[in-house]
Amino acid sequence: MATSYLIRSVTQSCKLGLRFNPTVNSNAYIFHPSTSIVQISFSRTYVSFVNKVTADQLWSGVTSVSNAGKKRGRGRSVKKRLDLNRGQRLGVGKSEMVFPGLTGPAMTGKKILEVYQPKKDESAEAASAQKKVPERKRRFPKIPALLRGYSGRKFPGTSIGPPDPINDYVFNGFDSKVLEYKIVNHMTGNLGRKARISALVVTGNGNGLAGFAVAKAATGKAALRKAKNMAAQRLQYFERYQNHTVFHNFAVTESKTTIFVQKKPAGHGVVAHRVIKTMCELIGIKDLYAKTEGQTGIIQNVTKAFFKGLMEQETHQQLADRMQLNVVEYRPEMENVPIPVAKPSQGFSRPDPVKEEAFDFNNLYYKDGRIPLKKYVDPDLQFKLPSTLRYFLNQHKHRNQRHARYLRHVHGLEPSPEEVKFRQKPLK
Amino acid sequence: MAASITFSSLRLLSTSSRLILRNNIIRCLSSTQSGSQLTTDAATERDPFPIFSDKKVQDLLFRITGYDYLKVAGPQKKKISPAVYKLLTDEEMQKDIDEAKERLKFRVQIPPFMNPRKRHLTPLIVDPDLAGFDTSSYVFVDVSFGLKDRQRSVLMRETNGDLRVAPWDVKERMNGIFNPRVGREYMKPKMFEEQFLEKLIVQKKYLYILDRACCQFEPDDPDFIRTTRRVYNAINSMQDFDLLRSTRHFGSLAFYLAWNASIDDLLLDMINRDLLSDAGDLINLYCLIHPSSSCTQELSNVSGKDPDVCIQAYLKTDSKKKSQHELSLQAILDARKAKQKLKTQTN
Numbered sequence: 001m002a003t004s005y006l007i008r009s010v011t012q013s014c015k016l017g018l019r020f021n022p023t024v025n026s027n028a029y030i031f032h033p034s035t036s037i038v039q040i041s042f043s044r045t046y047v048s049f050v051n052k053v054t055a056d057q058l059w060s061g062v063t064s065v066s067n068a069g070k071k072r073g074r075g076r077s078v079k080k081r082l083d084l085n086r087g088q089r090l091g092v093g094k095s096e097m098v099f100p101g102l103t104g105p106a107m108t109g110k111k112i113l114e115v116y117q118p119k120k121d122e123s124a125e126a127a128s129a130q131k132k133v134p135e136r137k138r139r140f141p142k143i144p145a146l147l148r149g150y151s152g153r154k155f156p157g158t159s160i161g162p163p164d165p166i167n168d169y170v171f172n173g174f175d176s177k178v179l180e181y182k183i184v185n186h187m188t189g190n191l192g193r194k195a196r197i198s199a200l201v202v203t204g205n206g207n208g209l210a211g212f213a214v215a216k217a218a219t220g221k222a223a224l225r226k227a228k229n230m231a232a233q234r235l236q237y238f239e240r241y242q243n244h245t246v247f248h249n250f251a252v253t254e255s256k257t258t259i260f261v262q263k264k265p266a267g268h269g270v271v272a273h274r275v276i277k278t279m280c281e282l283i284g285i286k287d288l289y290a291k292t293e294g295q296t297g298i299i300q301n302v303t304k305a306f307f308k309g310l311m312e313q314e315t316h317q318q319l320a321d322r323m324q325l326n327v328v329e330y331r332p333e334m335e336n337v338p339i340p341v342a343k344p345s346q347g348f349s350r351p352d353p354v355k356e357e358a359f360d361f362n363n364l365y366y367k368d369g370r371i372p373l374k375k376y377v378d379p380d381l382q383f384k385l386p387s388t389l390r391y392f393l394n395q396h397k398h399r400n401q402r403h404a405r406y407l408r409h410v411h412g413l414e415p416s417p418e419e420v421k422f423r424q425k426p427l428k
Numbered sequence: 429m430a431a432s433i434t435f436s437s438l439r440l441l442s443t444s445s446r447l448i449l450r451n452n453i454i455r456c457l458s459s460t461q462s463g464s465q466l467t468t469d470a471a472t473e474r475d476p477f478p479i480f481s482d483k484k485v486q487d488l489l490f491r492i493t494g495y496d497y498l499k500v501a502g503p504q505k506k507k508i509s510p511a512v513y514k515l516l517t518d519e520e521m522q523k524d525i526d527e528a529k530e531r532l533k534f535r536v537q538i539p540p541f542m543n544p545r546k547r548h549l550t551p552l553i554v555d556p557d558l559a560g561f562d563t564s565s566y567v568f569v570d571v572s573f574g575l576k577d578r579q580r581s582v583l584m585r586e587t588n589g590d591l592r593v594a595p596w597d598v599k600e601r602m603n604g605i606f607n608p609r610v611g612r613e614y615m616k617p618k619m620f621e622e623q624f625l626e627k628l629i630v631q632k633k634y635l636y637i638l639d640r641a642c643c644q645f646e647p648d649d650p651d652f653i654r655t656t657r658r659v660y661n662a663i664n665s666m667q668d669f670d671l672l673r674s675t676r677h678f679g680s681l682a683f684y685l686a687w688n689a690s691i692d693d694l695l696l697d698m699i700n701r702d703l704l705s706d707a708g709d710l711i712n713l714y715c716l717i718h719p720s721s722s723c724t725q726e727l728s729n730v731s732g733k734d735p736d737v738c739i740q741a742y743l744k745t746d747s748k749k750k751s752q753h754e755l756s757l758q759a760i761l762d763a764r765k766a767k768q769k770l771k772t773q774t775n
Binding site: 263264265266267268319320323325326327328329330331332333334335336337338339340341348349350351352353354359361407410411 | 497498501502503504505506508509510511512513514515516517518520521524525528531532615618
């Protein structure tokens, strides 16, 4: 009994932080029954510096950075100290034995207590077990898919809310989105390469009003705020055709970036470079096709070009006034009836009609007489290649089957798919 | 006549066809066309179709309907494709618009207003010798080229040996097989059942129901009549008349209301919308349908058919919402006066 008592106390003290050689031999414990004294011999074979320095010194060696290093931006990703004894209580082991005189009172009244193991309170243990496993916070909380940007957890494409109010004016209905977010560097005498964050932000109310700005700051947050508020002070108003698309096809170039924009009917949606898509969202353009050519990765040029192109549009009213003629629209879904969209402001048109060959609205606004090449696509291509023809025939035999099945089910001629599945289940 | 006869039955048998049709076919068919013995209670019910198809009534209905060519044109459900733009002088544009209006006029043609058709009860030939010739009836369909669905003869030899004109549902099925039409389904769509119809009416999809009913049914089909009357009643109670303007159903609606002498709500709607000439036309229609009404007698003394005179006569005699009508009329006339005053002042 006494043996286990003492040995345990020694091992206990090991746990408490006294440094022992890890290669302690269990034979080193010598027991003298007469004296009840334990002699312990240590084999002092030093393996590494780990045995020479204190825990504190060891930790500071791993976790600290020099002052000069701090200045140059080192030590940001340095590890923090860990409490290796977390969850352990002094004098309490796994089996929670009570050692009178050590972990509890030695006597009750005049009676000397013996070592004993108290009965465990199961409910308390379960409670403590629950406590012991704290829910680990996610380092990066999950972002809903619709709030994520273009790629991963990066800024471009994400919304950063409306611009800050200016005095009493609150930007109601506005939203801002990041188009570009990057690190830019310059050299200084003292610090060498110094980095800043550059952000390109577009803000708009989805109803024709929008602006963009680039801003740089030491922190990303500041750069975004600066760009957003600058964009709010550079708002432009764009007229849109029936609040859903542009007035006409156009091409616009900025530096080495060229955008070919096409007017599209309602229901088409925006099919364009992701940056143009974002801008359309904020301006309030719902239907458009854009082809970006040249340097498509220089976001600032794409943005500039698109804003410039929209600003240079000619509205139908301006066209009617310029030509002194009625602008008339023919839409297939409206049975191609003439729909007047603009009349000359003077109230009547000029007498002589425009010649059909001279007027092509689709190519009216391309500069220098250069129009985009439209490649001929054979509409009957699927019947000409053996592979596509085979695919067509394969699809063709399934045509309308789904709908016919649905109708048979509706009229009660055939059980529903759920019913069929249920019937196929084995009998129990 | 009867250039070719095909068989359609639940069982496909051709061997005994001659035997079954051994009676003189031509006699049968001619008797169906001339006689067509219908049930007898038709005489008591008044037939609206002669009045409806009268030119005068048709003109009135067309005028009441209104003709907004843009509303008539669409938008239709189509694959989206880009619009075409043209620069036109005033003359060219007007010419185009007139052409388009003429082109789309068929869209507002009013579906016939008819009484429900009657069942054929009397067999053409009773032939007890043929009783039990087969376990299923045989149907004989005339598929001569150029025959219209309503003219097509469909006869049925029943298992008890009777030869009779096929019931309407069999005739429609045969028409559906030999002359399928776009939008007409072989089986009656579920939406025309009362419970589903109710849902659509609550959602105010009147136009959808009426268009589809026109596609699916003949105008004298009891289902067509039930469905359309149900929708007209809903529109009348909800005062949703404007949803049907410039569509082919507005004329039917007006005729239905006038036929049942309940034009008061529609009249109120017209007065409120400052459509007084339409209101006059509606009262004229009412008078044409009900020649013995007191309003007709009141108007018979007046020579000119000025809308104001018509309205006043109706308010005096047959109006069931007299006070409301008078109030609205007064408000509209006052507004007109104020407008004129403004005009003269500005001039």
